[in-house]
Amino acid sequence: MEKLDIPRLELESFAKVNYKVPFLSVQHYPFNASYFTIENRDSYPVADYISPNRRQFYKIFHMTSGTGILTVGLHRYLMCAGDIAFLHPDEIMSWQTTSENTGGHFCLIHPKYFENDADHVLQLLRNYPYFKPAKAVVQLSDEQSGVVNQHFESMLKEERAGSEDKKQALLLHLQMILLEARRAGKNLADVEVPESYGYIHGFLSLLESVFQVGGPENTVKLKTAAEFAAQLHVHPNYLNALVKEHTGKTVREHIQERLIYEAKSLLVQTNWDINHISYGLGFSGQAAFTSFFKKKEHVSPSSFRKSALSQIGI
Numbered sequence: 001m002e003k004l005d006i007p008r009l010e011l012e013s014f015a016k017v018n019y020k021v022p023f024l025s026v027q028h029y030p031f032n033a034s035y036f037t038i039e040n041r042d043s044y045p046v047a048d049y050i051s052p053n054r055r056q057f058y059k060i061f062h063m064t065s066g067t068g069i070l071t072v073g074l075h076r077y078l079m080c081a082g083d084i085a086f087l088h089p090d091e092i093m094s095w096q097t098t099s100e101n102t103g104g105h106f107c108l109i110h111p112k113y114f115e116n117d118a119d120h121v122l123q124l125l126r127n128y129p130y131f132k133p134a135k136a137v138v139q140l141s142d143e144q145s146g147v148v149n150q151h152f153e154s155m156l157k158e159e160r161a162g163s164e165d166k167k168q169a170l171l172l173h174l175q176m177i178l179l180e181a182r183r184a185g186k187n188l189a190d191v192e193v194p195e196s197y198g199y200i201h202g203f204l205s206l207l208e209s210v211f212q213v214g215g216p217e218n219t220v221k222l223k224t225a226a227e228f229a230a231q232l233h234v235h236p237n238y239l240n241a242l243v244k245e246h247t248g249k250t251v252r253e254h255i256q257e258r259l260i261y262e263a264k265s266l267l268v269q270t271n272w273d274i275n276h277i278s279y280g281l282g283f284s285g286q287a288a289f290t291s292f293f294k295k296k297e298h299v300s301p302s303s304f305r306k307s308a309l310s311q312i313g314i
Contacts, residue, residue, distance in 0.1 A: 024050040024094050026247050026254070028261050033057070035113035036170065038155050041104050050094035050247065052204040052258070057108040058125055059087040060177065062148050066102030070095055073133035074201060075190040082145040083188060084181050085137045086130040092204055094197075105152035109174070121171050128178060130187070137188040138181045151177050199242055202232045207254060211262050220282040222259070225251040260296050263289075267305040274301050 027049040046068070062084040070077045070085055071094045079085065081103075087093055089111075114122035125131065130138060140148060151173045158169045193201075206228055210220055228251060229236040240251045249257070259281060266277045278289035293301045 024048055024096070024247060026050055026052055026249065026257070028052070028257075033108065033110075035110040036107070036159070036167075038105065038107040038152070038159050038170075040152075040156060041102055041106070044106075046095060046097060046102055048094075048096045050092070050200070050204070052092060052208065052254070056089050057110050058089060058131065059085075059106060059108050061085050061087075061106035062104045062145070062152060062177075064103040064145070064149055066097065066099040066104075068095060068097045068099070068102060070137065071193060071197065071201075072136040074193050074198060075133040075136065076193045076197075077137040077188050077190050079137060079188070082140045082142065083137055084140060084145075084148060084177075086128065086181075087136065088131040088133075091133055091136075092201055092208070105149070105156065107152070107155065107174075118167075118171055121175065124175065124178065128182075130181065134190070135187050137190075138184050139186045139188050140181070140184050144180055144184050148177055148180050151180075196242055196246065199232060199234065199239060200246060203228055203239060203243060203251065204254075206231055207258055211258060219280060220259075220262070222255060222282055225255075256296070260293070263293060263301065264304065264308070267301055268308045277301070 025048065028051070041064075063079055063081050065081050067078070067080045070079050072085075072087060073091050073093075077083075077085070078098075109125070111122055129135060155170055155173045158166045158173070163169070206223075210222060212218070225240055226236045229239040232239060236251075243254065244250050247254070263277065263281060266272060266280065270277075272280070274289070275286045278286045281289060283289040283292070290300055293299075293304070297304060299307075
């Protein structure tokens with residue numbers, strides 16, 4: 001992660017800081033979400049939120065009405081009708097609505113959606129120039145926005161209809177959306193993020209970097225609030241107060257929430273036994289992990305795994 005050039009602030013500096021970041025609820029993307037999702041904002045309104053973890057999904061969303069502030073990494077965009085955004089799986093992002101309502105569509109695409117028969121489309125996404133924080137938002141003309149909106153509407157109908165060849169149709173419309181945006185080629189200029197957002201982004205990015213569990217033999221080494229604060233060159237109480245004010249949760253609560261999210265992901269997405277997951281997440285043993293999990297979720301890890309797998313038909 002790029003190191004933030006932020007001076008160390010002591011406790012007496014609290015009163016001098018003017019926070020400009022609105023309250024953002026923290027939303028983790030569902031660990032068992034479908035590999036392809038498309039929704040209309042009329043039936044799926046957007047809320048102010050920050051996505052702290054790498055989502056695994058490519059996300060594209062197009063606005064047909066309303067305004068809002070999108071932050072991708074440390075790039076901030078003031079979006080309005082006609083704009084389209086491209087979010088890479090590796091980027092922390094946040095959204096703040098600045099109008100009464102917003103209209104349009106969004107889609108989420110997991111890389112595994114392209115397996116076996118659409119690797120060329122996955123390569124197109126990987127090489128697409130706008131899945132970068134500094135170029136994440138494109139301004140479309142009214143005509144281009146209308147064309148893109150029609151492709152989203154067609155994708156929505158195809159997804160709901162469930163035809164045998166719907167995946168082929170969805171991929172064709174997706175490629176046309178990418179083409180229209182590339183033809184427009186007019187990136188929306190970003191604006192400077194508030195300094196306080198830099199701290200929040202820095203903490204969440206560092207927290208995410210801890211959870212790189214590549215196998216049962218890798219152990220998560222959890223850091224304390226003081227260690228995170230030291231890496232960001234701020235006082236621990238300052239970081240905790242800032243994170244609490246703008247997300248509603250303390251640094252410790254975020255650490256525990258991220259730990260639970262990772263545990264659920266490993267229980268559902270891998271075949272590792274509970275003991276391996278326990279050690280992989282940094283617990284002294286299975287008993288300690290089970291006790292922590294039951295306290296937070298009111299169910300044992302094995303029961304959670306059984307229930308979750310049955311719901312997705314495995």
